[in-house]
Amino acid sequence: MDLRQLPTSTVLSEHISxxxxxxxxIIRILHPECQAAISLFGGHLLSFQPQGxxxxxWMSEAADFSGKSPIRGGIPVCWPWFGKVASPSHGFARSSVWELESFNDQKSHVTVTLTLHDTPKSRAIWPYRFHNRLHFEFDKTLKVQLTSTNTDQRPWHMSGALHTYLAVGDIxxxxxxxxxxxxxxxxxxxxxxPTNGVLQFDDAVxxxxxxxxxxxYLEDPALFRRLRMHNHGHDSAVVWNPWQSGAAGMADMTPDGYTTMLCVESAVAGQSIVLKPGQSHHLSTEIGAE
Ligand SMILES: O=P(O)(O)OC[C@H]1O[C@H](O)[C@H](O)[C@@H](O)[C@@H]1O
Structure with a gap:
């Protein structure tokens, strides 16, 4: 994705448009430390490229940016559930339009905060009141934190994930x-x-x-780099690659798309979390290259 080619609607600050x-x-960040982009549809991080x-x-070359279905690639926000336990799959947050709450453009870093709260449409899918805040911090690393708050008068359950598609040179x-x-x-x-905690790839996972x-850590010899991922507030890491046969069945992935991506997700995918009225949960991930 060539961020410089995106047509600007509004300049928000020196480095943010x-x-x-x-x-x-799309909120585009062109900063001396990094380039990045976030779609308001889905609150979806599309790109993060630290200087050098x-x-x-990873973003699919066949991704759908119509704003009608979830975007394939980036960091979809799966919430208030993970997977197909209810419809839509992975919840409604990734196909809802988030609001820009604030941004801060500094010499050393940029922050952007988005919010999503319940609407009649969301309550028709999931009958609770909530307030979600998605905070991004960009410098040499990317930090994403999803804060989910129960603004209802009843407790509710949530699961979810920051469903990160990491880019790799050769899976x-x-x-x-x-x-x-x-x-x-x-x-x-x-x-x-059982496993020894290390995974290499020659088929779907x-x-x-x-x-x-x-x-x-994701060792990536083809790109001469190692990605470090640090998660918090999760109970699991979900690892997914659809491989050739899975990619062939997806309209929004090219046939060889699977060779350059790996999903490593900071997830609440075990037991769901119960939030009482007024309580919040923080789920986060930090990603950097070494
Ligand atoms: O196609 P999606 O709804 O975006 O889901 C993509 C993938 O997400 C997760 O990684 C799940 O574990 C997979 O089972 C699923 O296929």
Whole structure:
């Protein structure tokens, strides 16, 4: 995604502009430390490229920016549930329009905060009141924090994920570590299986690592780099790559798209979290290149 080519709608500050791509409004950051983009549709981080590096985040060449369906790539926000436990799959936050609450453009970094709260439309899908805040901090690393607050008078349950699509040079050479000692295999009837915490790739994976470490590393020899991911507020790391056969069944992924991506998600995918009225939960991820 060439961020400089996006047509500017409004200049917000020296390094931050509002742009438009098809049906979505995009906050674009062109800062000496990094370039980044966030779609208001989905509150969806689209790109993060620290100075001197290729993008750390993968975006599908066939992604749909109509604003009608979730965007394939970036960091979709799965909320208030993860997976297909209800409809729509991965919740409604990734296909809702978030509001820009504030931004702060500094010499050393940029922050952007978006919000999403309940509406009659959201309550028709999920009958609760909530207030979500999504805070992004950009410098040499990317920090994303989702704060979910119960503004209802009843307790409610939530699960979810920051469903990060990491960019890799060649998935066949990549190695992910820090995964803990067991996983549930989504491609084998949710069997609970032991592991040494390291994963290499030669086929589709869809796994929930329920004892992942807070910090994971993705070795990427093809791009001569290692990505570091530090998660917080999660109970699992979900790892997903659809491989060739899965990509072939997706209208918004090119046939070879799977070779340059790996989803490593900071997720609440085990037991859902109960929030009482007034309580909040923070789910975050920090990503950098070494
Ligand atoms: O196609 P989506 O709804 O975006 O979901 C993409 C993937 O998300 C997660 O990683 C799940 O574990 C996978 O089972 C799912 O296929």
């Amino acid at each position: 509002l742009c438009r791509l098809d049906g979505v409004d 590096h290729k993008d750390l985040i 066949m050479q990549a190695k992910l570590s820090g995964l803990g000692n067991e996983y549930l295999d989504g491609l084998a009837d949710q069997q609970r299986l 869809d796994r929930v690592y329920s004892r992942a470490e807070d910090t994971m």
